[in-house]
Amino acid sequence: MSIRIEEEIVKRRCQGVKADGERCRNAILEWEKYCHSHHPDYAEERSRNSKRAANTAKMNKVPQELRQVRGIQKAALSLSDRYRERKVDRKTLHYSLALLNTQLRALELEHGLIRHSPAKSHRINRLAELGRELERDLAEVETSENGR
Numbered sequence: 001m002s003i004r005i006e007e008e009i010v011k012r013r014c015q016g017v018k019a020d021g022e023r024c025r026n027a028i029l030e031w032e033k034y035c036h037s038h039h040p041d042y043a044e045e046r047s048r049n050s051k052r053a054a055n056t057a058k059m060n061k062v063p064q065e066l067r068q069v070r071g072i073q074k075a076a077l078s079l080s081d082r083y084r085e086r087k088v089d090r091k092t093l094h095y096s097l098a099l100l101n102t103q104l105r106a107l108e109l110e111h112g113l114i115r116h117s118p119a120k121s122h123r124i125n126r127l128a129e130l131g132r133e134l135e136r137d138l139a140e141v142e143t144s145e146n147g148r
Helices: 003-009 040-061 064-084 090-111 118-146
Strands: none
Touching: 064 090, 064 118, 090 118
16 A cells, blocks of 8 residues: 555544543544544443453552462461351361461462561461461361260
8 A cells, every 4th residue: 555545544633532631633544533542432442451451450569479378368268168168078178278378388488478578477477367267166166066
């Protein structure tokens, strides 16, 4: 396509208005009124892309090791709920807690979480506390089962 033909096709400017009130200066095809940024047909797609970018930025602000600790914490809470609902037996609970504890300690060693960050240390301590609560709950259940 020659430069002359390209100039004819894109000789118009977008009719959209920018957020600051200024008219958009993007070139458009001669049969269009708006550029991609202002075209109403693409509004939903732009909104989805914007939300996706915001979520990605939010996730990038949370360090990977903290996301890993949070994942372990969620797993422990889920395990606790499942045990209380009697969907998981005691043996499975113990093995699962041991695995979670192993993962947590590996993270601690790998990232030096306790030594470097009190905030991260707090999360680790909270997870350990949840583990102790589960063990107390287990002991109570065992006591009540043995008393029957």
